Amino acid sequence: MTTTGNTSSPASGTATRLRRRWPIWLFRITITAAAILAFNQAVFAGQFLSGTYPALRLHRDMANYTVAAIAASIITAILWRRAGAGPRWPLPAAVALFALTALQTFLGYRLVLAVHIPLGVTVILLLVALTAAAWRPTR
């Protein structure tokens, strides 16, 4: 599994073991976007807790975009696995994060802050870890 020549020219590989490069880049882009959006949720939360009202609206809107970016990561994780012969872990990881952020959004609207804040920290930690893993050089 140390072949390198086939990736520079997708047409040269076989259909089953083909390692296309574009799916991993799609996953990297979507998961990085999700991580940035999630970290900014902490930034906007801090700002509206400092009295900046528009930051509350941003916090609310960006929650949707964060969930959307993670939903997109589920798709790109499938593509990476199927079309890019990627590893197994991205798909269950993205699905789990999707569930966590959906719960996180719900708890935010319901003002269950005792759970919302630690869960938010957890989501950011997991997304950063997932992003770092996605950027690891692949052979």
Added chain:
Amino acid sequence: MSPINRRTALGIAGAAITAAAGIGIPFVSGLTGARSTGKLLPSRTPIPPAFRRRLTIPPVLRPSRSDTTTDYYDITQTVARAGILPGPATELWTYNGSFPGPTIRSTRGRTVKVRYTNNLPVPTVVHLHGGRTPPDSDGYPIDYVYPTDMSYYALHHNPQQMTSDHGRMTMTGGDTREGRRTHVFPLDQRAATLWYHDHRMDFTGPSVWRGLAGFHLHHDAEEASLRLPDGDLDLPLMITDRSLDSDGSLLYPSLDPTLVNRPGVRGDHVAGVLGDVMLVNGTPWPVMTARRGTYRLRFLNACNARRLSLRLDPPPPNGIAQIGTDAGLLAEPVRHDHLELAPAQRLDVLIDFSGYAPGTRITLVNDFDTTAMGQVMRFVVDDGRPEPFKIPSRLSTTPPLRPEDAVVTRKFDFRAGDVDDHDGWLVSHAPFSPDTIAARVRLGTTEIWQLNADFHHPVHLHLSPFQVIARGSEGPGPYDAGWKDTIDLRPGEQAKILIHFDGYPGKYVFHCHNLEHEDMAMMANFIAT
């Protein structure tokens, strides 16, 4: 390094730059936070120059008649035109034609009865802020006084437009009258700087913005024995921020400019409306000649949403001595170098101008803003002889309430939330409804209320003043001394107050005094029995 690894390395660098920018830009742009929860409404006319016009003091209202127990007053709510700008006149809603309205001065032991006549186009409600007032005279938000001339109201009122539950409430119930209503104020309470203003449900913000506010200065024997500065040395200063349209009229972002049907303001102004013209007693950035004596300045923040941090520049050589607050005199003077005031709060201070050299120009600045709103007014010291005054070391006997006497602890959350599918404000997850009772209290008992805020919420209780016992894990703040009727809650803050319920049985409200928050349903009822 292989081409793939180089590409990956470039990707990592790109992702790192994207992350740094994507997080850094919003982070830095919002780093300062906000001193007031609200959105600036820029005037559509050049703002008037500062320190050109003289400060005026609202006229003291004379009773129409008096008997052995009671002074009777008449106040007519009427449209008036005032010269706020150098250009066209500004139409205001006023009490007796002036903004601020006429000052009522009362003394403990004498009842005040005020007959209000509503010659405005819309219904009104009058509340004496800080008054210990029976419920039928307290200005409950749906105790409307309908206009003497109903033609405007009849023309614009559209029952079909009242589609929301919250809105429909505005047209039902309450102790309504037509044309006029007499409020009875027993005023069995300590000397204090009170004020009266409109309190109509859903439309308090625009009504006060248009000018429906005035001072009510209450006196008692304890205060008289102190021989505090009086006459023209006792200065009520009502600070309001306003915005003006190009035709000179007051600008306000109402969803329904007729102020008859749909309540609310546009967009993020739901956070509060901040003006860009600073008025003191109705005059933009006024100037006053000060005697070289000690003045009693009664600061009232009558802004809809703007918080103030007041300081004299240059500072008075003998400092600022706070002697009173919302509900009367402090036990002893408290020294400050600046004064923080949330909407509806009052601070009574003594300032000795004899320490300044004659001719000194002193600017009252507002450190919570950096624009023209960072200035408030100016004093110019005259060249008279210094008039000595000794600040009393003891002011008043105010027995502190004891937390262990509280019979119950209640918790209320003041937070943003949806009201009829629009952005609004809630008290413990509920929008205001005249029919929902948040607390039932017993007169003669003491309670602890824990108040939690998400943004700045100046929380005001009707009927009974309170003492602040804690902010977060700390004790009271520097401006919490004495008896308050409004507490300045800051974002994310929780405070504990001790309330001694006392007075009259009935239904009263407590609410956020950011008037846009109040209009957008951040209000609740308590019933005292």
